[in-house]
Amino acid sequence: GQSLEQPSEVTAVEGAIVQINCTYQTSGFYGLSWYQQHDGGAPTFLSYNGLDGLEETGRFSSFLSRSDSYGYLLLQELQMKDSASYFCAPGNTPLVFGKGTRLSVIA
C-alpha cells in the first residue's frame, strides 16, 4: 500500500519563499517526484529526487530524506504564475498521486 500526506492549501506573498512538505509511506521506495498543475491544465513534471539531499532547478528546489520518509518542494522568489496545485509522488511506476497542495500566491 501507499499513503501520501501534503497540506491541502498554502498561501504566500509574491516574492516570498514557500515550502510544501510531503510525507509518504510506500513499499519499495524509488525516490520522490514533484508535479505542478495549473487550473485546467496538464500536470507537468518538476523534479525527481532519487537520493537524499537537495536538488535545485532555478527557483525551485526539492529535498528528500529517505530515513524520514519526507520530502519538500521549495519555491523561491514566488511569482503570481506559481499559483497552482503541486503533487508529490513516490517514483515507483506507475505513479500514484496524493491530493496535492493548492498554492495561492497573493500580491
Add this chain to the structure above:
Amino acid sequence: ETGVTQTPRHLVMGMTNKKSLKCEQHLGHNAMYWYKQSAKKPLELMFVYSLEERVENNSVPSRFSPECPNSSHLFLHLHTLQPEDSALYLCASSQDTGSVSNYGYTFGSGTRLTVV
C-alpha cells in the same frame, strides 16, 4: 503543447451514448496511462500500458474500456456512463524503465467529460 495530445478537449454525453477518448504521443515513450481527476480528489490511476500490453487495471468499472493499438496511441472507450463519471480524463506517457519514474511522466491537457 506537451507532446501528448488528447482529443476531444471537452465532451458531453448522455448515459446511453458510446464515445471514445483519444491520446497520441510522439515522444518515443513506451508506456501510456489513463488517469481520472475529479473535483477535490487525487489523480486516480485507471489503466497502464507498457509496450502496448495492459499491465494494470486499477479496479475500473467495465463501462471504461481501454485500447492501445500501438505505442503512440491510446484510447478510452466509454459506454453507459453515470453522472459521477464526469471528470477530467488525463492521458500520460513515459519511458518505462521498469520500476523508476525518474524522467517523469508527460501528461496531455485532458478531456473534460460531462455525463448528463
